[in-house]
Amino acid sequence: MSSQPSAGGGPHARFPAGLRVLVVDDDATCLRIVEHMLKRCDYCVTTCSRAVEALRILRENKRGFDIVLSDVYMPDMDGFKLLEHIGLEMDLPVIMMSADDGKDVVLKGVTHGAVDYLLKPVSMEALKNIWQHVIRKRRNESKELENSGSLDDSDKQKKYSDNGDSGSLGIEENWKVVKRKKEGEEEDEFEEREDASSLKKQRVVWSVDLHQQFVAAVNQLGLEKAVPKKILELMNNPALTRENVASHLQKYRLYLKRVSGPQHQGRADSAFSSASDSSFSSVPSLDVVDLQALAASGQLTPLAIMALNSGPRSFFNSNAPFVNSSKMQPAMMHRVNNNQMGLLYGPSASMDSRQMVQAQQIYRAYQNTGHQVSEGAQGLLKLPSPERTSSSFSSGLISAGSSNSFVAQMNPQRQQISLPQHQEQMQIGVQQPSRGQFLNRVVVEHDSKISSTLGQQMVSNGVSNNFLVRSGAIINGRPPLQVNYMNMPPYAVPRALYSNVQNPHVSGTVNSSVIANTFTGMKQEAITIAQRGVEQIDSINSLKEVKDIVPNYDMFSDFNQSKNQEWKLQNLNLSYESSKQVGTQLSSIDYGFSISAQRDGNGIMKEGVPRNTCAMTKEVYSMTQTAIEHEKVEFVPQESLFAAADDNYDLESIFGRQPDTNGHVEFNF
């Protein structure tokens, strides 16, 4: 890297300099090395070897840090716990580090809110770009505040929405502001960026005391009934705005769910069903951080990240982008191949914030249910939203490359996404333009276990989720997807499958990947959709026709092109994990659609599709039946699939960029 300290290059070159980093690691050797690497990046580094010490430092110096790097396994406190504390109290982006690259651990990082997960040994490359998480987080928060905020911010909101649509404006704009600020100012003042984000509201730092007051207020009101307005009233703190409380509430809810995840299955259900309306606005959706963490934990593909866009709030109230790292619990996904690329679900040019919202919703749903998908189970969560919700997804998750770090957030607008070096994660940002029911389609991918949280969530919420999990499958001609129906209620399977079969909507809707969240009431539909998705996938596989598999799924088309015949229907194991606990893990969902959308920019149904679909329906149906009987997800990763995928895997073609030596691909959207 050898970045020269303040080489005097443009403002851009100086920009991340001075980033204030806190590193926590009980391993002295690693700590020393990381410290030096960070110093090489011109960051301001503080180190400590104990989590409690880190918290103390942070508490004493609330605004003194921009980002935290923490080891996962520490003697005095679990890294994840620290992560949560920091998220709740200081709201700083946290990056996890570990030599452990197990999917479940990485996923845990995501679900606990880490914005990234670096594998040890940490390289300079990985550290170079950590500043992006800071920017992203701030942008998200800014949007979040605005979205969940008052109406007088409507123009700002609009601006963000517009940005969401157009993609790059917002970020570019911010960057320009940042750069301008940077110039002529102290190069080391990284904090300038805060000014740059002029739209951003004043950040409230939640001190321990403040948080206690908050918790007291929430408890008094009752968690389910706690609304920002009332909490604000109870807290009676003039310095707080409703927005501050709202965002903190989201995080808190998320945190609670995470802590008591396993017992929350039903809860999520009620939370969702009852909150169908409010849910979109103030539901304890995934925090941006959580999402980020999610994203981070998995390997997000740039597109995915884009789709998710750290601005969940911006898109929708409390809708965090659905980021689903491929790390799903119980080995949902088999680790197929480190180089497998997850489905790239990239936000289409017209990334619709609503879609992101959807994704978020889905994510949230998953979070709540904490379902777990059994090992190797992969499901494609597909939501045929178009028909019903008339929302289209433009956002998707793209899991790309593999790297030790991943970008937690997807930013449809110029965001840099570092792709995991060795693993691909897919994140899916789903936006739900309309409230109510929408189908979520989450493509989970990669060789990470997919937590059936998603699936579960869906199911418990009456949403049928079809998870299409693709182990390392990359959409758009990447390895075939492995489809698993996860958490599909037995009854859901049947007809739903066929009903939408003919529906070009499913395919057409998605801009290549539409994620619709189906909520309670939409079970059938969801199932249908899922089925459809599955069907499509199935058709691809079972029919061994690698052509026109699924109209929408360009990936399938690509897949077809790749002639990956190895994807066999029989290899798919539908699994229903209705009662499994996923915990807070999210299943990685492959979002094949997005990728294809990205590539082709359209999710046009292919000709052969209907035919295939019809044919597939049956198969899917029977498959589903079988799956239902099994109640278990048994996904057997097809190694061959991945092998094929590898052949077709071409980061560059997907992103049009070359991954750097570490497998990082940076995307500037």
Add this chain to the structure above:
Amino acid sequence: MDYSNLQRKAAYLRKSLFDQGYLDEQFDQLEELQDEVNPNFVEEVVTLFFKDSSRLLNNIDQALEKSPNDFRKLDTYMHQLQGSTSSIGAFRVKRECTLFREYCDKENIEGCVKSFQKVKREHAVLRQKLEAYFQLLRQTGPVERATRASN
């Protein structure tokens, strides 16, 4: 000339360490971090590593003796060791650590014991070699990593 001889020796030793898999590219990263500001960075870090890792190895030794059935503990220790070995690029040691952990997973105590012997051995060998290497470097003076060029 003596100097350049030493340089050549150092270069050679370095190269062989890489070729034989004692070190991997992570060690390169360490060397990259060394500069005028931190002229002895690599040696410092390596010293730190051996100090820490010796302690860890002791812990594992004791654990194997006193509570051999606590595989989780063994795994935790070894995981820690693995983290730092990979950080300095001690490839062979890391590899043995991984094997050890696999035995832990399978709860195969014999395998663990045997594997641990290997870990210790690799650890000792690496230590020797690196000590020799640094000694050579010290003799050649604070030169640039000219040895790299020869790689």
